[in-house]
Amino acid sequence: MTNTDILAALQWRYGVKTFDTEKKVSEEDLATILESARLAPSSFGIEPWKFIVVNNPELRQKIRAAGYDQTKITDASHLIVIADRTDAEALTGELVDRTAKAQGKAPEDFAMLQNMVSGAIASKPEGMARDAFLTAQTYIPLGMMIETAALLGVDAGPMEGFDPVQVTSILGLEDKHLRAVTMLALGYRGDDAFAALPKTRRAHDEVIEVMN
Numbered sequence: 001m002t003n004t005d006i007l008a009a010l011q012w013r014y015g016v017k018t019f020d021t022e023k024k025v026s027e028e029d030l031a032t033i034l035e036s037a038r039l040a041p042s043s044f045g046i047e048p049w050k051f052i053v054v055n056n057p058e059l060r061q062k063i064r065a066a067g068y069d070q071t072k073i074t075d076a077s078h079l080i081v082i083a084d085r086t087d088a089e090a091l092t093g094e095l096v097d098r099t100a101k102a103q104g105k106a107p108e109d110f111a112m113l114q115n116m117v118s119g120a121i122a123s124k125p126e127g128m129a130r131d132a133f134l135t136a137q138t139y140i141p142l143g144m145m146i147e148t149a150a151l152l153g154v155d156a157g158p159m160e161g162f163d164p165v166q167v168t169s170i171l172g173l174e175d176k177h178l179r180a181v182t183m184l185a186l187g188y189r190g191d192d193a194f195a196a197l198p199k200t201r202r203a204h205d206e207v208i209e210v211m212n
């Protein structure tokens with residue numbers, strides 16, 4: 001894939017409103033899109049997230065009712081709910097165990113990492129600031145899935161337009177220390193007037209500044 005191909009895919013991509021109800025994303029493409037989320041970077045590598053693929057039609061109907069009746073919630077081929085973790089205290093230990101396992105070492109070898117990460121999380125006051133820090137991480141895999149989908153020619157519709165408290169409850173996420181943050185509909189654009197609209201973006205020089 002050339003640079004031109006990548007930019008063409010990103011120009012082709014837009015936030016789809018109306019999906020084709022008949023066309024399904026292949027298992028291979030879905031797996032690749034989800035893998036790009038799993039491989040996303042996060043602050044310290046804490047990965048405070050979960051990606052829930054909601055296939056159950058009744059659940060999707062309920063989520064749609066909590067999502068301003070956006071048709072893509074039920075009509076897209078797949079719906080992924082991106083959740084963040086509410087149990088910040090568990091994340092450091094999990095990171096240390098994961099890192100130790102990957103490197104074939106003992107968790108005790110990572111005492112410095114343990115102190116640094118738990119200190120960084122503790123330094124954010126419990127409540128809004130800590131929640132915002134964890135929630136912010138989940139936008140990275142969301143972005144990676146949107147880009148991977150575009151590179152595969154799969155359409156995506158990211159969503160924040162829903163009641164996260166209701167969606168968290170519909171999926172029974174509280175008991176799993178999870179909270180719905182965003183959602184991503186995947187599939188293929190249907191008869192969607194938005195597809196024909198020109199892309200609206202700030203000019204290059206407005207958002208990119210080079211300091212030499």
Ligand SMILES: Cc1cc2nc3c(=O)[nH]c(=O)nc-3n(C[C@H](O)[C@H](O)[C@H](O)COP(=O)(O)O)c2cc1C
Nearest residue numbers: 013014015016017070158159160161162182199200
């Ligand atoms: C985090 C996030 C949340 C969004 N929420 C919604 C949404 O709830 N409903 C919707 O129709 N579009 C939603 N969008 C799509 C944006 O409106 C769209 O990406 C933006 O206007 C730029 O246009 P484009 O993606 O079509 O180029 C969301 C996009 C992002 C990144």
